[in-house]
């Protein structure tokens with residue numbers, strides 16, 4: 001089962017190879033098989049990517065927004081036409097079940113291309129009357145943007161970053177995670193087929209060093225990263241040296257608050273979605289599930305029944321509901337957190353170990369009686385491990401939910417609408433849900449507060465993060481100088 005691309009990189013409209021770069025082996029985590037061998041970008045490839053992006057961007061920014069939009073919409077159509085084969089590649093790259101990659105990954109990327117294609121032509125400035133004089137503003141492209149992706153939603157991330165960037169007249173150089181380098185190359189091919197001029201979307205492969213080389217280059221105006229907090233801090237600092245714009249989508253330890261009056265079936269379903277989808281490798285997951293004591297027993301009973309029925313197995317089988325983790329390294333990390341939770345006294349409700357003899361599979365795992373000080377209540381596990389904590393009062397639950405350095409997402413389940421809005425207004429999180437969880441339609445801004453990030457992706461909010469305002473004062477009469 002091979003998925004070898006024509007070459008490692010896609011620069012200035014074509015595939016580019018430079019075998020002098022260190023090797024990247026792409027592993028299908030369901031079997032451990034090597035499915036492709038790529039090379040990291042060398043200084044020469046990075047230079048070609050930067051130079052071609054800088055060259056192409058000016059003309060692109062001067063292109064009518066409706067024309068840019070038409071190309072993005074064509075790219076979205078091509079993605080939808082090819083979704084089955086693209087989903088298969090995404091499954092090979094990540095190990096995520098095809099049941100998910102068919103509906104979530106590329107389709108949400110196509111949504112972003114449609115959405116920002118539609119939005120771009122509506123973006124204008126304002127006119128500011130100043131008596132005799134006036135001023136106006138122009139919303140201009142930033143220039144060359146760098147996108148750095150994580151491995152959990154590689155193709156969705158490539159689309160979510162490139163769609164607003166390109167729609168608003170920027171160029172993008174995208175560096176996928178070294179763990180999942182394949183999808184972004186397909187996106188680059190699709191953009192060219194849709195009519196995007198060469199150089200506007202370049203893909204360069206590599207580990208952190210390639211990312212930092214891109215972020216440090218003087219031609220770069222902005223960097224958008226999806227990744228862990230420690231990497232975000234490094235990239236943010238590098239960007240600060242050049243006073244570049246940043247969007248940071250980082251980790252979380254998000255709470256879901258389930259009150260006594262909630263629909264147990266809905267709350268259980270949402271907690272499962274928010275812990276087990278993509279084998280738990282989702283940044284906005286609700287990994288601290290606070291359940292009010294009155295419904296704790298019923299909640300845990302239904303949760304255990306439904307979790308035990310999750311079907312693990314071959315990710316390419318459409319009936320499989322959970323695949324492996326992305327890599328052996330992630331497996332070791334998640335199993336370590338499970339052992340720590342047991343040692344720290346959490347009650348194991350179900351799961352609790354590796355599944356199967358082959359591949360990076362972990363049983364969907366639920367711990368109850370988790371307390372705030374335990375490691376699994378504090379650190380991002382990034383695997384199918386749910387921590388259930390109990391609480392008595394609303395004030396207590398809100399205070400404990402906020403007692404974290406993260407602030408990505410939060411959810412509340414209750415039938416009391418007043419309480420729902422009050423609780424949300426008191427929670428420190430950038431993206432919230434009431435009686436739902438982890439739905440991230442492109443129309444809604446997405447992002448975090450506190451250590452979880454800065455800036456927003458998606459929605460109208462993303463326009464601000466891929467453009468800048470030029471203010472123009474227009475003098476309509478003689479200049480009144482005192483000299």
Ligand code: TXE
Nearest residue numbers: 149150176177207208211212227228231234250251283382
């Ligand atoms: O992520 P990193 P990694 C968590 C998850 C995982 C851990 C590490 O628990 O086990 O983070 O995963 C690039 N300059 N999350 O190492 O390091 C890197 O090449 C520029 C949660 O994969 O954050 C990759 O493309 N770029 C998270 C991207 O940054 C650098 C999603 C992310 O890598 C760089 C991913 C540098 N100095 C992992 N160092 C979430 N919450 O969404 C690395 N990179």
